[in-house]
Amino acid sequence: MKFIFNKIPRGLIYHKVLESVRYLLTSFFMPLDDKSAIEKFEDKFAKYCDHEYCVAFPFARTAIYFTLKNLNLPSGSEVILPPVTIKGIVDVILALDLIPVYVDWDADTLNFQLYELQRKTSSKTKAVIITTLFGLVPDMKELVDFFRSKEIFIIEDFSQCLNGTFDGKRVGTFGDVGIYSCSSIKTLDTLGGGLAITSDTGIYEALRKSQAGLFPAGRKFLIKKAWLNLVRNVATTRLIFSLAVFPLFQIMRKANPESTLKQTGSRNKDRVSKLPKVWFSSYSSLQANIGLAHIDDVSASDQIRIDNANYLKAKCGSDRFPKTAQSSANVYWQLVMLQDPKRAQEVFARHGIDTATTSLELVSALEQYPNKAAMPVAEKFYYNGIFLPCFPGLSKADLERIVNAANELA
Ligand SMILES: Cc1ncc(COP(=O)(O)O)c(C=O)c1O
CATH class of the missing domain: 3.90.1150.10 (Aspartate Aminotransferase, domain 1)
Structure with a gap:
């Protein structure tokens, strides 16, 4: 029996075990609604990503929901998506009466094929979610130039690519809004959360309003x-x-x-009939404090x-x-x-x-x-x-x- 005490796991949690114990214990009693801690983390994350603003939501899918909702797109507008992502993102797109349109990958980048993008975009295409999976960075300039030329609103889901860059510029900052999920097993994991970053004051103010309408953070969750x-x-x-x-x-x-x-x-894999309430509860200060303690590592x-x-x-x-x-x-x-x-x-x-x-x-x-x-x-x-x-x-x-x-x- 080789390596009996030394098997290599498939992945890891980016926290020490003792930290995870502390998060569990403190989750029973620490305040969840300390606004100054949340704002401090939002500010720190925005600066970390070379952007002006950050607004924290409970999930990446919630941040995407409000970003798209605030655009007031006509119903039936199309949103370009990668074929592989989380189902919750498709759920929020459908809840807004928008239509997902999938574009296949290029085998070198595991991101959109340019030829397929040309074929699949039309006057109904109003937004795209560029998703940099596995920490792989495609030719961002080529993609962004394409979407800009068609006046398509660009969301970047960089949940798997924090700190990736293209030509020295950070992934997450090429589009109109960048969205990072700090969910379990991510490199900056705050027990969940979806951070929307932007340098557009109008988008920021609208997202702040959306954030203010969320339910209080849930302790049981x-x-x-x-x-x-x-x-x-x-x-x-x-x-x-x-x-x-x-x-x-x-x-x-x-x-x-x-x-x-x-x-x-x-x-x-079942289709949700109504978006769950927990998707609309606030990001908590307990999570923000975990983010503040770890972001520099x-x-x-x-x-x-x-x-x-x-x-x-x-x-x-x-x-x-x-x-x-x-x-x-x-x-x-x-x-x-x-x-x-x-x-x-x-x-x-x-x-x-x-x-x-x-x-x-x-x-x-x-x-x-x-x-x-x-x-x-x-x-x-x-x-x-x-x-x-x-x-x-x-x-x-x-x-x-x-x-x-x-x-x-x-
Ligand atoms: C690319 C990508 N987007 C989004 C998410 C998670 O989003 P949410 O915070 O909505 O669970 C993940 C995590 O699994 C992810 O890998």
Whole structure:
């Protein structure tokens, strides 16, 4: 039995276990509505992102909802979306009587194909959500020039790409509004939250008004988030992962080889009939204080992950990974490689390593939703894009093991 106490998990929580314990304990009694802490974090996040303003919402989907709502678009207007994202974003678009239109990926950037964009945009296209997945930065200039030339409102969802840049400019600041989800497992994780950044005073003032209409933050909801954060954190510590979680995954895979493929498990695919109330509760000061305590640590841990990813890419062969653009500075929130996922899990498991595929949804294929469309490139990556562990905390020996396993698969 190799690596009995040293299995490598598929990912990690960007908090120490003791911090997660503290968040859980304080979630029972700390004030949730200290406005000055929330404003301080909003201000800090805006400055951190080289922008004027930030407005905090409980989820990224809520920030997207209000950004689009405040545009007062005619019903039936179209919003360009990536084929892979969270289902909640499609739910808010439909709730506003707008129509999602999916555009397939370019295999080098895992972002929109320019040719497909030209084909899918029309006079009805009023907005786009450019989504920089996995910490990969596409040619932002080319995309933004295209949307600007058609006067399409640009939202950037940079939840997976905080600190990524193109030609020295930060991802999240190219469009009209940038949206960052500080949900569990993100590099700046504040037990959830959706931060909208902009330098447009009109957009900012409208978002502030929307924020003022939210329900008070819910304590029960936060306790649940803090609990999940702690459970995931403990489950991915080396000892617990090696002795309990990894063997459990092996048993689950024996019963059903598909059962552990999704990084954080499968999500509900049903269409929501009404947007849940919890999507409209306020971001809390407890979350803002977590953000304030951690924001200055993100770049240092990013750098370790980027170095790990570059090392793995060089050792496994760069042509096995999306190559993005010349001026892209990727942050590799996840390092994606195309491979048969079940075989990859099996081979990696022999080296004591856990791998997974994305937990996001292939929204372009959702049964109960409109405008379903085939997306050959995105589907290939969605089903066969496995994540090589590259997070901070991996030793040189861990990285060698990952290289050996990846090369056995080649
Ligand atoms: C690209 C992207 N957008 C949005 C989200 C989450 O959004 P929300 O804060 O609405 O849960 C995630 C997190 O899983 C994400 O990866």
